Amino acid sequence: MRKPTSIWVFIYGALAVMFLYNLTPFFWMVVSSFKTEIEIVNYPATFLPEEFTTAAYEKMWLQEGFILYFKNSLIVSLSTAFLSSLVGIFAGYGFSRFRFKGRLALMTAFLATQMIPGVLLVGPYFKMMTIAGLYDTLFGLILAQTSITLPFSVWMIKGYMDTVPMEIDQAAEVDGASRLQTMFLCIVPLVLPGLVATTIFAFLLSWGDLLWALCLISNPLKQTMTLGITQLVGQFRVYWSEIMAATVIASIIPATLYLVLQRYLVQGFTEAAVKE
Amino acid sequence: MATVDIRNVRKAFDGHEVIHGVNVLIEDKEFVVLVGPSGCGKSTLLRMIAGLEEITSGEIAIAGRVVNNVRAKERDIAMVFQNYALYPHMSVYKNMAFSLRLKGMDKAEIDERVRNAARILNLGELLERQPRQLSGGQRQRVAMGRAIVRNPKVFLFDEPLSNLDAKLRVQMRTEIKDLHLRLGATTVYVTHDQLEAMTMADRIVVMSEGNVEQIGSPLSLYDRPDNTFVAGFLGSPAMNFFKGEVRRDGVDAWVEAQGLRLALPPEAAGESGHAVVYGVRPEHLRVGGEGAAGIPCRVVVVESTGAATQIVAETPAGRITAAFEGRHALRPGETVPLYARLDNVHLFDAATTKRIGEVR
Numbered sequence: 001m002r003k004p005t006s007i008w009v010f011i012y013g014a015l016a017v018m019f020l021y022n023l024t025p026f027f028w029m030v031v032s033s034f035k036t037e038i039e040i041v042n043y044p045a046t047f048l049p050e051e052f053t054t055a056a057y058e059k060m061w062l063q064e065g066f067i068l069y070f071k072n073s074l075i076v077s078l079s080t081a082f083l084s085s086l087v088g089i090f091a092g093y094g095f096s097r098f099r100f101k102g103r104l105a106l107m108t109a110f111l112a113t114q115m116i117p118g119v120l121l122v123g124p125y126f127k128m129m130t131i132a133g134l135y136d137t138l139f140g141l142i143l144a145q146t147s148i149t150l151p152f153s154v155w156m157i158k159g160y161m162d163t164v165p166m167e168i169d170q171a172a173e174v175d176g177a178s179r180l181q182t183m184f185l186c187i188v189p190l191v192l193p194g195l196v197a198t199t200i201f202a203f204l205l206s207w208g209d210l211l212w213a214l215c216l217i218s219n220p221l222k223q224t225m226t227l228g229i230t231q232l233v234g235q236f237r238v239y240w241s242e243i244m245a246a247t248v249i250a251s252i253i254p255a256t257l258y259l260v261l262q263r264y265l266v267q268g269f270t271e272a273a274v275k276e
Numbered sequence: 277m278a279t280v281d282i283r284n285v286r287k288a289f290d291g292h293e294v295i296h297g298v299n300v301l302i303e304d305k306e307f308v309v310l311v312g313p314s315g316c317g318k319s320t321l322l323r324m325i326a327g328l329e330e331i332t333s334g335e336i337a338i339a340g341r342v343v344n345n346v347r348a349k350e351r352d353i354a355m356v357f358q359n360y361a362l363y364p365h366m367s368v369y370k371n372m373a374f375s376l377r378l379k380g381m382d383k384a385e386i387d388e389r390v391r392n393a394a395r396i397l398n399l400g401e402l403l404e405r406q407p408r409q410l411s412g413g414q415r416q417r418v419a420m421g422r423a424i425v426r427n428p429k430v431f432l433f434d435e436p437l438s439n440l441d442a443k444l445r446v447q448m449r450t451e452i453k454d455l456h457l458r459l460g461a462t463t464v465y466v467t468h469d470q471l472e473a474m475t476m477a478d479r480i481v482v483m484s485e486g487n488v489e490q491i492g493s494p495l496s497l498y499d500r501p502d503n504t505f506v507a508g509f510l511g512s513p514a515m516n517f518f519k520g521e522v523r524r525d526g527v528d529a530w531v532e533a534q535g536l537r538l539a540l541p542p543e544a545a546g547e548s549g550h551a552v553v554y555g556v557r558p559e560h561l562r563v564g565g566e567g568a569a570g571i572p573c574r575v576v577v578v579e580s581t582g583a584a585t586q587i588v589a590e591t592p593a594g595r596i597t598a599a600f601e602g603r604h605a606l607r608p609g610e611t612v613p614l615y616a617r618l619d620n621v622h623l624f625d626a627a628t629t630k631r632i633g634e635v636r
Contacts, residue, residue: 107487170328175422176349177377185374206553 024160026080026251033057033244038111041239056241060249065220069228072138073207073252076224078143081203085157085195092157093183095167114151121148122215129216139247144212149202156201161187162192164210196264204254225250277431278339278462280305280325285334287320287486295320295486297334302479307463309457311473312483312509319434321483322466325349328430339429351430354423358435360415362422364405368394369403372421391426396455413444420455431456433465437472449476470510474498482506504629507555508621513586516561516596518554519626522546531623534593536571543620545633550625558586560620561598563612570613571596576608589614 032040033056035049056069125144126135134140153223164187172182188195210226217223229246232239281303286297294512295317300310310318323329325336326346335342343351343408362371369390376386394400397417407415414560416436423431433452437445453476456463461495467473473480474494482489482497494510501507520533522540524547529540531554546552564570573589573596580586585604588597589612597612606612623632 027505105330165359165361167357167359168363170326170348171355171357171361171363171422173348174326174353174355175426176378177374178349181378186363 006027019041029244029247029251030045033241035241037239038242040244056068056245057249060242060245065223066228067220068244069223069225070249073225073250074144076138076213077203077206079138079197080145080149080206083142083146084153084201084202087146087150088157088198089151089188089195091154092159093159093187095154095158096161097166107155110154112150113147114155118148122211126190126215136217136222138222141212141216141222141224144216145206145209146202148212151206153198153202156194156198157191159192162164164190193264196261200254200257200261203257207250207254277628278464280336280430281335281337281340282321282325282408283335285321285324285336286332287317287329288332288554293332293442293486294295295324295332297486298483298499299487300481300488300491302462302464302578304462305460307453307465307478308481309465309467309473309475309477310481310483311470312489315485316483317486318466318468318483319342319549321354322434322464324378324433325430326353326355328355339543349474352428353427353432353468355432356419356423358438360407360419360439362415362418364407367404367406368410368418368421371407371418372425375422388632389425389427389544390421391609393421396424397421397451397456399631402613412440413448415607415611416440417451420452424459426457428461431459431461431463433463435467436465437467438469443469445472452476474510475613482509484509501622502629502631504553504555504585504624507624511557511559513597513599515555515557515622516595520552520554520593522548522550524548536593538571538621539616539618540621540623544621544623546623547556550632550634553624553626553629555624556616557620558597560617561614562600562606563598563614565607571600573608573612573614575608575612578604578606579606581597587636610636 023230031048034052034054035046036051036055039046039050058189080163091110125147129140129144132140134143167185168190169182172186177185208226209224210230212226213227214230217227225246229243229250232243232246280300282298282300282302284295285295285298288590298317298321302468310321312318322331324331325338325344327346331344335344337343338351338353356407363374366374371474372390372393373386376389377590381389383512389496390403391400397420399414399417399421402410402414402418402631405416407418416439419436437448442450449472452465452616465472465476467516474523477494479491480494480497484505489509490497490506492500497506497510501510501515504517508604517533518533518536518538520531520536520542523530527542529542529546531538531540531552538556540554571591573591575587575589577588578585579588579601581601584601585606586597586599587604587606588595596614623634624630
């Protein structure tokens with residue numbers, strides 16, 4: 001039965017409100033990055049730049065260290081995403097396929113770490129990293145961030161692997177595949193959409209992180225984007241247009257990631273795995 | 277010689293034994309069907325042969341080599357699963373070539389083997405398709421192709437036809453049997469469908485609750501079931517059973533069952549007073565006969581398939597089923613006496629359910 005027009009009006013109205021609510025900050029960020037330093041603090045604020053300028057971008061790009069911060073962020077985020085997905089594949093496969101003593105306890109423990117706010121763990125991590133000689137290193141930061149993203153990755157990947165029937169593993173085993181071959185040739189391709197989603201999640205979490213970088217990095221040469229942006233908030237002055245330009249640049253990476261990988265996110269690979 | 281020798285094999289899950297010492301010797305090139313109701317242990321037994329399930333105790337030898345501690349991939353077996361278990365992200369060709377690629381076989385030989393199997397199974401046109409683009413029957417054929425290319429010692433089938441519709445099942449049944457005759461490989465086939473077992477097997481292993489009830493050729497099991505379980509499981513519609521006691525009067529012998537007098541041949545075993553179960557298959561009942569009184573029946577349902585007629589009738593000892601060739605003029609509500617063919621009745625001990633002597 002066709003829904004009456006009033007319902008459609010309501011649905012589209014609600015969607016429009018949500019759309020505006022979500023996109024307005026982004027829109028504001030983009031237009032502000034093209035305003036002059038004076039215009040950006042004008043009251044009442046202008047909707048679109050009266051005088052269009054890319055000065056903020058030029059300044060950001062030329063500012064010492066910005067490219068380095070960008071590179072550091074990329075290294076940390078890509079490594080965190082890669083590490084938590086790789087470990088996630090192994091752990092997820094183990095939890096999904098093997099029944100061993102303490103399995104449930106271990107899974108619960110993994111999940112429980114997700115319940116603790118990250119800020120509570122900063123102190124212990126700081127101590128541990130210092131003892132291990134990893135304080136103020138990108139590797140230490142990668143390890144810390146991986147420990148935050150890993151439980152989620154493991155649970156997600158386990159969940160995706162649970163949807164792949166055991167018979168696929170068994171068929172591969174009979175066909176002569178080792179466990180590793182089964183995992184990487186037969187199971188991982190089937191959970192690829194889920195794996196991509198998990199990897200993006202870990203990447204974004206790491207890309208947007210400020211807390212861990214702030215606590216575990218002090219050397220200016222090892223700072224990440226987020227740390228770099230906070231430096232634009234000075235004691236006497238806030239560099240609004242530079243902040244906006246920096247955040248626009250910082251958003252390009254995750255946005256591109258989404259665009260490139262979105263086809264994996266929607267692909268239903270497992271539909272013909274077995275007869276339902 | 278690819279024999280499969282199962283010697284006193286037991287299987288326990290968490291201390292709970294589900295297979296209780298099974299012994300079966302499957303000869304080279306033989307087509308053996310493991311049949312039984314759900315949960316009887318037939319699939320578990322097959323999976324133990326495949327190496328997908330550990331053997332708790334006992335031994336399994338394939339081609340004379342004990343394989344208890346040999347991994348599935350080194351047993352030289354191929355298995356076809358109930359739900360096909362095709363790799364969904366690989367084309368039909370890649371599905372079939374997968375095991376050969378893992379072996380490191382060269383491309384030309386892989387190609388030759390895959391195309392050969394595809395020809396045998398009529399899959400030539402479908403080699404580049406993805407599994408999701410295939411029908412159930414085609415998927416099942418790909419699963420068989422995947423098994424064939426490896427040229428294994430033993431083929432294992434785990435209820436391969438249960439996901440197909442009735443018509444396709446009959447067709448695939450013939451194809452599998454035909455394939456077996458052509459390839460001549462030892463085959464172990466699991467099903468819960470007694471008709472599949474009867475039509476495909478060289479020998480049937482009937483299982484129940486983790487035990488082997490009887491092993492033999494389909495017709496020997498049909499004609500001489502060892503116990504009431506086998507008698508009732510094989511044959512459709514199922515055998516009619518009546519509980520009663522043997523009575524003898526001179527040369528006359530019969531079973532007295534809840535007021536019914538069920539005729540026995542004079543040479544039937546069983547002392548007078550022996551508590552027995554009297555069994556007669558529906559197709560061994562007929563309307564009208566001579567000699568002793570028949571079983572008085574009131575017809576409840578008449579089902580005609582054109583080629584045969586099946587009736588369900590009420591007797592003083594409960595409902596029975598009878599099946600006749602061709603068409604019959606019986607109507608529901610009608611009262612008729614049914615006569616068992618005396619050379620086709622079965623007697624089982626009421627206490628042990630085991631067959632008693634030779635009735636026929």
